[in-house]
Amino acid sequence: MTTNRELQKQDTVLVTSGTGKTGRRVVERLTALGVPVRSGSRGGGVPFDWEDESGWEPALRGVDAAYVAYYPDLAAPGAPEAMAAFGRIAAGSGVRRVVLLSGRGEPQAVVAEEALREAATGVELTVLRSAFFAQNFSEGALLDGVLGGELVFPAGSAAEPFVDADDLADVAVAALTGGGPAGVVHELTGPRLLTFDEVAAELTAATGRPVRYVPVSGPAYAAVLEDCGLPAAEAGFLADLFTMLLDGHNATTTHGVERALGREAKDFTAYARDAAEDGAWHR
Template identity: 80%
Template structure:
């Protein structure tokens, strides 16, 4: 983190999911800046498990800041209670600053945000509400669909302003290091709206093999997730969440990335070209 002559000590940051899609990127950026980082993980690194509150105090002890990413989503049942407990323990442990990853357009996630804010007394909290990540197509749940030529998802013809996870990580690091302070909420999107049909077309263009979008209902998607081994309750929750998020109310872009970083967010086309060049979709 940035230093000054009065206090040259660099803050230690806990990243609750140091191997996750955004957590890994935040860890890499903080490490490159020389910031001491604790990468939380259920396996390896600093032990951290959202299902085991008993280990949170040890992970937070001595940390000055934290990047908080809750699994599976802040709108999930039990998330508000977990945020309240985490905020209390963080404040008791001496944490001074937190950045929370949240979902854009999720009313229940706002309840969890406020639970954390209310419990973490004396802690500066920045909430980052994000659109769908572009990386969901290259290293997330949808990559198998791209490789198989069919994107199956309950999105219909709704457009989404997909945001690049690298842009989000840059915003998070700015908030953690103090460069992005002054605002308690950032709403992040990419620069344009795309339907899943258009996403499939753009990926097809850069990979040279056809990818098509196959719309399904929320119930059909939940059944497909369960077939892949996801617990039925979690599959149902995620399908319901995606259906709600893609009902059109999020189909608008924001200037959140530019306001924090002073540059435009990465376009989906640029992401797709880079992912293809890096071999993300080699069949």
């Protein structure tokens, strides 16, 4: 395990998907630390689109470090090729370190991780293999289900160690700035396993409105996503991915957050309470 050199005041960090669930949090934390940040997005001031490689080199020019969040997921078709291309451009641009968001228990995501590692010659790579985000219930695709009182999802009775996105962002920033271990693989989870039935009970208590879990098959969930406007191929991929991730093989907790930050990971109950106080479900 190594600890990277601390960023200097003039060092610049690129955050891909800078308006996303984790990217936004990383941008906010780096900005608060006085670190120059380029927030990349399709329509932002720093154009960055995973489907348009022509914009990657300009976004990386003069950058010292990068936080990389690939859309839709590192397990998606084409992700290894994108990671290899990004790694070559990053290394050629003089980037010294990359922090990569990955998925926990995703064999195909590991293939993409390795593609980046092999292509980014001389670049220090830290990988954050993350559990399912707690914030998916307050900021993501499951928000409407909470508001409507029904969480429709292909999880069955499997338990998941939901991780708080703020914890993940703290680990990312520590690795980017030299405040924590770098050049390693972190497995990040929350401190407790919960089934979706238990999540529904937690959300009922936090929101003051009844929420129940409705288990469905993968194909049925793909149909739900299509009804929400996702293309059929993407809906099918995501439904298959969630079904695989929540088949029980990820039903363990880790101490990754504690090892990286020196404090305990945030519990789901605390997340739900704080999200409710911040008005996440006041619609």
